[in-house]
Amino acid sequence: MTIAGMTSGTLSNAAEGSLSRFDAAPELALAWHRAGQGAVLCTVVQTWGSAPRRTGSQLVVGGDGRIEGSVSGGCVEGAVVVEAQDALAQGCHKLLEFGVSDGDAFAVGLACGGTIKVLLEPVGSVLKEETLDALVTARREREAVAYEVSLKSGKGRLVEAGAYPERLRMDRSGVEEDGNTFVAVHNPPLRLIVVGAVHIAQALVPMAQIAGYDPVVIEPRAAFGSEERFPGVRILEDWPDDAVAQIGFDSRCALVLLTHDPKLDDPALMAALRSECFYIGALGSKRTHGQRRERMIEAGFGTADIARIHGPVGLDIGAASPSEIAVSILAEITAVLRGKAE
Known part of the structure; x- marks a missing residue:
C-alpha cells in the first residue's frame, strides 16, 4: 500500500456502522472537521499503574462540545474536553498528564490509581486533513497502518505496517525508546x-x-x-x-x-x-x-x-x-x- 497514493474518502453511514463508537474516533473526527464544526482527536499515549484505558484509546471532541469514545473511563474526560476546546481555538497540540487518585479510580471501578498521558491533536491545524483521510481510507480498506507522531512538536505521519511489525502483531500502541515518538497502531477491525x-x-x-x-x-x-x-x-x-x-x-x-x-x-x-x-x-x-x-x-x-x-x-x-x-x-x-x- 502506498500511503501517498490514497484517495479521498468521507465517512459513510455504513463505514461508521461497522465500528463500535469507541473504535470510530478517526472517522468521526474527519466527518466533524469536514462538517465545519471542528474536531480534536485525543489519544492515550502512555499509562502507569491501573490506568482506566489502555494506550491508544481515543476520544474525539467536537467544536460544539460533543464527544465520542473514551480516554479515561469518565474520571478525567471533563478536563480533556476543556483542554481540547482550547487546543482547537489556538490551533496547537497539547500533551496532558493526569494522575488518577485511588478515590477517582474507585469511582470508575478500579482497584487503585494510575497516571495517563493524553495527546490532543486538532484536525486541520495539527493533524492534517489529508493524513487523517488516508488513515480513514486504510481502515475502511482493512489495511494495517501505523501513525507516528512527535510528542514534542506534534508533527505526525502515516507509515507502512512493516515499519513496526511487532507493534502491529501485538496490536500495541506506545511510545518508542526515544521517549518522544508515539506510534498508534491501526489494525483492521476484528x-x-x-x-x-x-x-x-x-x-x-x-x-x-x-x-x-x-x-x-x-x-x-x-x-x-x-x-x-x-x-x-x-x-x-x-x-x-x-x-x-x-x-x-x-x-x-x-x-x-x-x-x-x-x-x-x-x-x-x-x-x-x-x-x-x-x-x-x-x-x-x-x-x-x-x-x-x-x-x-x-x-x-x-x-x-x-x-x-x-x-x-x-x-x-x-x-x-x-x-x-x-x-x-x-x-x-x-x-x-x-x-x-x-
Whole structure:
C-alpha cells in the first residue's frame, strides 16, 4: 500500500456502522472537521499503574462540545474536553498528564490509581486533513497502518505496517525508546464470521458487537437469517463456500460454526484452516468433534491444522442457555486473541 497514493474518502453511514463508537474516533473526527464544526482527536499515549484505558484509546471532541469514545473511563474526560476546546481555538497540540487518585479510580471501578498521558491533536491545524483521510481510507480498506507522531512538536505521519511489525502483531500502541515518538497502531477491525443463524448466534452477535467485532452471519436458510432475528447485521444468504469466497479470511478474523451440519460447516471450516484466521470454533459434542476431525483428515489436513479447531466451542464454564454458551464462546475468542488460551 502506498500511503501517498490514497484517495479521498468521507465517512459513510455504513463505514461508521461497522465500528463500535469507541473504535470510530478517526472517522468521526474527519466527518466533524469536514462538517465545519471542528474536531480534536485525543489519544492515550502512555499509562502507569491501573490506568482506566489502555494506550491508544481515543476520544474525539467536537467544536460544539460533543464527544465520542473514551480516554479515561469518565474520571478525567471533563478536563480533556476543556483542554481540547482550547487546543482547537489556538490551533496547537497539547500533551496532558493526569494522575488518577485511588478515590477517582474507585469511582470508575478500579482497584487503585494510575497516571495517563493524553495527546490532543486538532484536525486541520495539527493533524492534517489529508493524513487523517488516508488513515480513514486504510481502515475502511482493512489495511494495517501505523501513525507516528512527535510528542514534542506534534508533527505526525502515516507509515507502512512493516515499519513496526511487532507493534502491529501485538496490536500495541506506545511510545518508542526515544521517549518522544508515539506510534498508534491501526489494525483492521476484528471480524466475527458466524455460520448458522441459530439461537446461540442471536446472543453471540450482539455481544461480539459490544466487544468491537464487525460480525457477518452466513445462513442460506432465509427463515433463519432474517433481518428481524439479526437487526442491522450483515447476513449472507449464500452457501458457506460462496460466502467465504466473498468475505475472505485474514488474521483479524474469528470463525464460529453453529449449524451441526457438515454440508454447511465444513466448506467454511476448510477455508479457515487454509487461512490465517486467528480463531476457529465449532459447536458440537466431543463425539461430533471427533467425526469432524476424521472428515478433515480425509480432506488432507494435518494434525497441526486440525488442532486449531476449538471444539466443543467455548470455554468450559458450565454454560447451559444460549446466552451462556455465547458468553463462553466470546470468552474463548478473547483468550485466544490475547494469548491467554491454554
